[in-house]
Amino acid sequence: MNGDEIKRIVDAIHRDKAIDKEIVFEGIEQAILSAARKHFSEEEVLEVRIDRDTGEPSLTCDGALLEPELIGDLLGRISAQTAKQVMIQRIREAERDAQYEEFQDLKSQLVTGAVTRVDRGTVIVNLGKVEAILPRSEQINKENYRVGDRVRAIVLDVKKAGSRVRVILSRTHADFVRRLFEVEIPEVNDRIIETRSIAREAGHRSKVAVSSSDAAIDCVGACVGVRGARIRSIVEELNGERIDIVRWNDSLQILVPNALQPAEVEDVILCPMLGKVIVLVRDDQLSLAIGRRGQNVRLASKLCGWDINVMTQESLDEQLDISIEAFSAVPRMPADLCENLVSQGFFTFDDLSVIEPDELLDMGGLTQEDVETIIEFADVESLRIEKEEIAEAAARKLNPPPTPEQKRVADEKAAAAKAEAEAETEAAAPEGEPAAEETAQQAEDASEPAASESKEDSAAGADEPAADGEAPAADGGEETPVVEAAEGDSADSDTPAVPDGEAGEDEPEPDAAEEKSE
Structure with a gap:
C-alpha cells in the first residue's frame, strides 16, 4: 500500500x-x-x-x-x-x-423525513443519513401514519447505540410549537416577535405567550394573521389542536388575567412566599376560568410559572375562616400571626409545613423554640391529613361511584323489576275474586242497566192515573200543582184543589172520606 x-x-x-x-x-x-x-x-x-x-x-x-x-x-x-x-x-x-x-447540534430543531415503516405504533422516519424513531408517546393523539408520509418533528434526543446513532423525534414537545411559529410567522423568525413561554397539552390545547420588540407591531395580531391564515396552518400541522395567543407582560397582575382568557378576572392576589396566585372571579366565570377538567387554569399556571388557584369571593372568605380556625389550634401560634399567615395564602398545614423558619421568625413575636414547635405540629397534621386522603382515595377506588351509563342501566333494571312485581301481584289474586280493576269495571257495568230500569219505571208511573187522594208527579220530577178529584166525587164538587205540599198533611184517612161521601 x-x-x-x-x-x-x-x-x-x-x-x-x-x-x-x-x-x-x-x-x-x-x-x-x-x-x-x-x-x-x-x-x-x-x-x-x-x-x-x-x-x-x-x-x-x-x-x-x-x-x-x-x-x-x-x-x-x-x-x-x-x-x-x-x-x-x-x-x-x-x-x-x-x-x-451532527444531530446533537439539531436537538430541539425541526427536521423533516419520510416514513419507511410502522412497527407497533412506533414510526420509523428516514432523515437521510440515519433512521430516526417517532415513539407512540411522542405522537399527537389520533395521528395515523403510512409508508411514504412526510413527517415534521423536532429532535428530542440523540443516543449512541453500538455502531449506530439512535435519534428520537417528538411532535408533542412544546418546542415543536415554537419551531412551527418560527417557520410560519416571519416576525418570529426575524426575532421581532418573541415566544416568551409555551404551555401545551398535545392534541388538545396550547397557550403561547408572545411579546414584540417593536411597539408598532401587534404581536397577537401578527401571529394570528389576516383572517387567521397564519395560525390556521399551524393548527392544521398540529392535527386541529387549539392554540391561544397570550400577550406577555412581566407583571403577574396583568399576565395572569391574560393567560386565563376568555374568562374575566376580578382580582389577582399574589402569594410570593408560596409561589402561588389567588385569582378571584364571579360565579358565572368560575367554570370558564377553570376550563374543561381544569385545562384552562392548568395551562395558565404552566405559562406563568406560578400555581394559580381560582376562587370566588365567597369561597375565599369561607376558606379564610376555616384556615384561621384550624391554625388557632397550633401551639404557640398568636392570633395576629395566624391571620397574617392566612392573608399570605397559607391555607393548609401542608403550606405551613414548608415555610422557612427564618421567614416565620421575621414575622415577629416568636422565639426559635416557638417556630420549631409550630413547624413540627404542622408536619404531623399534614402527614395525618395526607394519610386520611390516601385512605379515602383507596376506598373510592375499591367502591367507585357509578358512571352515568351504569346508573342508567341500574334504573332500567329497577323499573323492570317493579313492573314484574306488579304483574306477579295481579296474577296472585285468589281464584273467583276478581282483581280490583275488574271489580270496578263490573260495578260500573251493573250500574248502567239499573239506572236504565229506574228511568223506565219513572216514565211508566207518570202515564198511569194516580191513586185516590194522591197527586202523581209530572215527568221530569216536577210536582203537579192541581190534584184531580177522588174517584166517586162529582164533577161539580165544591171541594177545592189542594196543593201537593198540603195534601200530605191534611188529607183524611180513606174510611173517613168514604163515610163523608155517603
Missing part, C-alpha cells in the same frame, strides 16, 4: 462518509499497527505514522525506523485482512461519532 493509494482512500471516505480526514488517517494507522503487532513481541514498542501530505506510512520499533519494504512484508495476506477489518471498524465508529455530533 503506497502513499497515493492511502490518500485516495482517505479522500473517498471523507467525501462519502463526511468523516474528517484526520480521523481516517488515525484509523489506517491503527489498522497497520494491529496487523504489525502480530510479528513483534509485547515488550517491543511499535509506532505507525502516515505522512499527511504524501500518504507514505512509516513504522518504528523501539525508536528504530524500519524500511518501507519491510512494512509490506509484514502486512501479508492475513495481516492485511486484519488491518482492513480494523480500519472498517474504526471508520464506522468515526461515522457514528460524526452523526452523533
Whole structure:
C-alpha cells in the first residue's frame, strides 16, 4: 500500500462518509499497527505514522525506523485482512461519532423525513443519513401514519447505540410549537416577535405567550394573521389542536388575567412566599376560568410559572375562616400571626409545613423554640391529613361511584323489576275474586242497566192515573200543582184543589172520606 493509494482512500471516505480526514488517517494507522503487532513481541514498542501530505506510512520499533519494504512484508495476506477489518471498524465508529455530533447540534430543531415503516405504533422516519424513531408517546393523539408520509418533528434526543446513532423525534414537545411559529410567522423568525413561554397539552390545547420588540407591531395580531391564515396552518400541522395567543407582560397582575382568557378576572392576589396566585372571579366565570377538567387554569399556571388557584369571593372568605380556625389550634401560634399567615395564602398545614423558619421568625413575636414547635405540629397534621386522603382515595377506588351509563342501566333494571312485581301481584289474586280493576269495571257495568230500569219505571208511573187522594208527579220530577178529584166525587164538587205540599198533611184517612161521601 503506497502513499497515493492511502490518500485516495482517505479522500473517498471523507467525501462519502463526511468523516474528517484526520480521523481516517488515525484509523489506517491503527489498522497497520494491529496487523504489525502480530510479528513483534509485547515488550517491543511499535509506532505507525502516515505522512499527511504524501500518504507514505512509516513504522518504528523501539525508536528504530524500519524500511518501507519491510512494512509490506509484514502486512501479508492475513495481516492485511486484519488491518482492513480494523480500519472498517474504526471508520464506522468515526461515522457514528460524526452523526452523533451532527444531530446533537439539531436537538430541539425541526427536521423533516419520510416514513419507511410502522412497527407497533412506533414510526420509523428516514432523515437521510440515519433512521430516526417517532415513539407512540411522542405522537399527537389520533395521528395515523403510512409508508411514504412526510413527517415534521423536532429532535428530542440523540443516543449512541453500538455502531449506530439512535435519534428520537417528538411532535408533542412544546418546542415543536415554537419551531412551527418560527417557520410560519416571519416576525418570529426575524426575532421581532418573541415566544416568551409555551404551555401545551398535545392534541388538545396550547397557550403561547408572545411579546414584540417593536411597539408598532401587534404581536397577537401578527401571529394570528389576516383572517387567521397564519395560525390556521399551524393548527392544521398540529392535527386541529387549539392554540391561544397570550400577550406577555412581566407583571403577574396583568399576565395572569391574560393567560386565563376568555374568562374575566376580578382580582389577582399574589402569594410570593408560596409561589402561588389567588385569582378571584364571579360565579358565572368560575367554570370558564377553570376550563374543561381544569385545562384552562392548568395551562395558565404552566405559562406563568406560578400555581394559580381560582376562587370566588365567597369561597375565599369561607376558606379564610376555616384556615384561621384550624391554625388557632397550633401551639404557640398568636392570633395576629395566624391571620397574617392566612392573608399570605397559607391555607393548609401542608403550606405551613414548608415555610422557612427564618421567614416565620421575621414575622415577629416568636422565639426559635416557638417556630420549631409550630413547624413540627404542622408536619404531623399534614402527614395525618395526607394519610386520611390516601385512605379515602383507596376506598373510592375499591367502591367507585357509578358512571352515568351504569346508573342508567341500574334504573332500567329497577323499573323492570317493579313492573314484574306488579304483574306477579295481579296474577296472585285468589281464584273467583276478581282483581280490583275488574271489580270496578263490573260495578260500573251493573250500574248502567239499573239506572236504565229506574228511568223506565219513572216514565211508566207518570202515564198511569194516580191513586185516590194522591197527586202523581209530572215527568221530569216536577210536582203537579192541581190534584184531580177522588174517584166517586162529582164533577161539580165544591171541594177545592189542594196543593201537593198540603195534601200530605191534611188529607183524611180513606174510611173517613168514604163515610163523608155517603
